[in-house]
Amino acid sequence: MSGADGSVTFINVFEIDRDDLETFTSGWRRLAGIMASAPGFRGAQLHEALSGETRFQLVNVARWDSEQAWRDAAANPEMRAAAERLGADPVPRAVHNTGLYRPVVTFDGEDRGTP
Amino acid sequence: MSGADGSVTFINVFEIDRDDLETFTSGWRRLAGIMASAPGFRGAQLHEALSGETRFQLVNVARWDSEQAWRDAAANPEMRAAAERLGADPVPRAVHNTGLYRPVVTFDGEDRGTP
Numbered sequence: 011m012s013g014a015d016g017s018v019t020f021i022n023v024f025e026i027d028r029d030d031l032e033t034f035t036s037g038w039r040r041l042a043g044i045m046a047s048a049p050g051f052r053g054a055q056l057h058e059a060l061s062g063e064t065r066f067q068l069v070n071v072a073r074w075d076s077e078q079a080w081r082d083a084a085a086n087p088e089m090r091a092a093a094e095r096l097g098a099d100p101v102p103r104a105v106h107n108t109g110l111y112r113p114v115v116t117f118d119g120e121d122r123g124t125p
Numbered sequence: 126m127s128g129a130d131g132s133v134t135f136i137n138v139f140e141i142d143r144d145d146l147e148t149f150t151s152g153w154r155r156l157a158g159i160m161a162s163a164p165g166f167r168g169a170q171l172h173e174a175l176s177g178e179t180r181f182q183l184v185n186v187a188r189w190d191s192e193q194a195w196r197d198a199a200a201n202p203e204m205r206a207a208a209e210r211l212g213a214d215p216v217p218r219a220v221h222n223t224g225l226y227r228p229v230v231t232f233d234g235e236d237r238g239t240p
Contacts, residue, residue: 064224111179
């Protein structure tokens with residue numbers, strides 16, 4: 011149900027107004043900083059759309075050692091308190107579409123030089 | 126408008142029935158194999174949701190040297206022909222939500238050992 015080594019990828023696809031990106035990203039950065047200190051965290055990257063026409067303006071991709079590591083981090087009281095503070099801030103409303111994923115196809119181009 | 130080195134991330138968020146995942150992934154693999162041979166391709170990973178409850182069952186994350194490299198690859202006649210064949214195949218219908226992105230926040234946990 012996960013990667014070959016048991017790792018999982020947490021993806022959050024945000025529906026948010028482009029005008030609200032900067033404020034939202036600041037809040038997200040604080041929250042993610044707490045998540046990043048949890049055991050089993052491998053890395054996360056928040057992606058911002060280049061174009062205002064893109065349906066989903068922000069996409070977060072985070073990697074964890076295991077589904078359990080992610081669940082433990084999300085259930086941590088400090089994390090939950092930080093998430094509640096973020097929700098209470100006057101930050102823009104965003105629709106979160108979250109899920110845990112496993113890689114099914116990987117193409118690696120990093121070993122090929124540019125022709 | 127892109128990463129510090131000019132690189133961009135192409136993300137495709139798929140809306141597709143869970144029953145259709147295997148067939149769709151096979152078709153996607155052929156198409157991605159052609160993209161992977163294009164100049165400027167850095168890597169791609171197709172992620173499949175662990176749970177059938179997840180709204181977006183597949184998410185593709187691909188990295189390119191530049192927006193132009195991605196545009197050139199997408200406009201390549203061989204690529205367009207392969208995409209048309211894929212569209213003509215009896216593969217499941219999927220809604221594609223595509224966009225080019227740049228990283229705005231990165232947390233790296235790979236240098237930390239598991240406690």
